[in-house]
Amino acid sequence: MPFWLDILAFLVKALVIVAAIGGLAILIVRLARSGEAPKDHEIRIKSINDRYDAMRDAIEAELVDKKQRKALIKARRKEAKARRNAPPGRRIFVLTFKGDLRATAVKALGREIDAVLMTARPGTDEVVVRIDSGGGTVTGYGLAAAELQRLRERKIPVTASVDQVAASGGYMMACAADRIVAAPFAVVGSIGVVASVPNVHKLLKKNAIEYEDITAGEFKRTVSVLGEITPAGREHFQDKLDAIHEAFKSLVAARRPGIDVARVATGDTWLAGDALGLGLVDEIVAGDELLFRARDSARLYEIRWEAKKTPLQQLTGGLGAAARRVADFALARLSGPAG
Structure with missing residues (x-):
């Protein structure tokens, strides 16, 4: 039944x-x-300390009897009230940058930094930016690095935290921070420039198909997919890549003066342990551990610029x-x- x-x-x-x-x-x-x-869109702010406290309280509540649980709740409420009435101490604003080839997250990053700049106190508050990116366009990641530079210009310390990868443009971003920390098996570096251009001119020629680029200006289009790549065009294109590489190396040298740029600017990547010895990072520590250590000495806030539903x-x-x-x-x- x-x-x-x-x-x-x-x-x-x-x-x-x-x-x-x-x-x-x-x-x-x-x-x-x-x-x-x-x-x-709107700015969303979440207290990371509250998240830690909620986890702690949930576990502790299961480990004690009913009477002890009531006393624990009372004590926690008293702590929360004292914290609200206490003068504001050090605050750490946590930003997250998940990169793609076009650095499309740079707009959200800029809005998040706007919010921090309107609130953060120079010399007291800090920013941690969690970077996960294998790089992409020079323009996109150059802008992302410039956004982080805005914080440094206003005397707000910035730590770049890398848990998985900060390579090429991702490492360019990290260099804009005052300090770089990385998880033990994170990959960093790739201080180089690459441009992949497929060319089917020989295939067109083999099939008696003519293609012409009609341009005004000697270097208007030196390399294309369909047109013939001449030695002069290839050389000019290479010069452009070399110029970008030199600018990248100059940025790394300026942000991390103790580094041997000639040794690391080969386009190669390194695990965090080797990167530490080369001066590419300052400390081996995972992002979660970095924040966990700071929870008792600072208030931690996650800042996100998100689309409204x-x-x-x-x-x-x-x-x-x-x-x-x-x-x-x-x-x-x-x-x-x-x-």
């Missing part, structure tokens, strides 16, 4: 959910017809979660007791 009651309960819940989904579907159709609101996106996201819960419930019932 209990088995049939379980089936009946499941069917009732399913009917309620289907009815709710139907109502939401009608609302979604109306929103879609009226048009979505334009996407916008439209009402339609919020509703569809809620429907997806509801559907997953229904599926999980049905699967649990069909699977029977575990053991």
Whole structure:
């Protein structure tokens, strides 16, 4: 008999959910017809200290009896009140940069730095930027490095933290910081420049297909995919790459004066341990450990510039979660007791 009651309960819940989904579907159709609101962004701030405290409290609450738990809650509330009334101490603002070839996250990085600059106190507060990037366009990563430089110009110390990779443009960004720390098996370096240009001119010529670049200016287009690459054009293109490489090396030398630039600016990469010996990084420590160590001496805040979700996106996201819960419930019932 209990088995049939379980089936009946499941069917009732399913009917309620289907009815709710139907109502939401009608609302979604109306929103879609009226048009979505334009996407916008906002700064989101999360206290990393509160996250640590919540984890600690949850674990401690399970390790004590009911009476001790009440005393613990009272003590934590007292601590929180004292913290609110205490004068503001050192604050560390944590930014995250997940890079791609075009450094598309640079716009969000700039907005996050705007928010920090309007709040941070020079000489007291700090910034940790967690970089994960294998590099990309010179223009994109040059801009990202310039954004970090804005913090240094206002006397706000910056630490670049690398857990996996900061190579090429990613390392250019890291060099804009006052200090670079890296996890033991992080990869850093790649102080070099590369440009890959496929050329099918010989294939076109073999098939009697003519292609011409009509330009004004001797060096308007020296290298192209379809046209013939002449020795003069190749040499000019190489000169441009060499000039960018020299600028990259100059930046590294200026930011890290103790480094042997000639030795490290070969385009090669190194694990963090070797990079430490070469002066490419200052300390071997993972990003989570870096923040964990600082939790008692500073207030840590994660700063993110994120896109707001439209009402339609919020509703569809809620429907997806509801559907997953229904599926999980049905699967649990069909699977029977575990053991």
